[in-house]
Amino acid sequence: MKLIIGVTGASGSRYALRLLEALKDKGIGRVLIMSKNGKAIAKHELGEEGVRRMRELSSEEYPNDLACPYISGSSKFDGMVVVPCSMKTLSEISIGYSSSAISRIADVALKEGRPLVLVPRETPLSSIHLENMLRASRAGAIILPAMPAFYMGPKGIDDLVDFVVGRILDVLGIENDLYRRWVGWAT
Ligand SMILES: Cc1cc2nc3c(=O)[nH]c(=O)nc-3n(C[C@H](O)[C@H](O)[C@H](O)COP(=O)(O)O)c2cc1C
16 A cells, blocks of 8 residues: 655644554555645754654655656555645645646645545634535545544644544544544443
8 A cells, every 4th residue: 555645734643643653553654745835844843853764754755746656547556645734835735726636636645535634723714715615525535634533632733643643543544542432421
């Protein structure tokens, strides 16, 4: 299995870092593509060391342009996660405006019927953002906002990140125990 991981310029690069770690643990291929803004914000949030770690954790890395070999429907990959997904990249994906490798591969995933998970992070949301999410969802994308739950009793930020990453793996059908699942009210 090989997944494309697109990292764009929304806050939350640590979700991408953790996803790359979890996929590596499972032996799943990880193609990393970072937008220019995604790289800048990851550097701000995780430091140079964090960005280096993301690169080390990927099995392949390409720039966010047409030099990336996965921009064609004939290329082999099993799905894509855009995490975090900026409102700008969401808007491109929602209207099929494929100006970058990330938005083009998302377009390919939708047209080929391969899983596409978008992890938007913005608040509050305008009606433009909401309509873009609805359009992408109707086209087949899974909209999985970076919205951690609190019912699993998180002890810190890592637990909140693991909840979101665990839910990404869940929707892709990848077994994981990254977070404590709800099993009913505690007795
Ligand atoms: C520090 C910082 C944080 C940002 N956080 C967000 C965010 O959480 N969500 C979002 O949609 N845009 C956010 N932006 C704005 C995007 O980075 C901007 O729209 C950019 O053009 C996105 O480009 P990209 O999608 O090609 O990466 C942020 C910008 C900065 C500088």
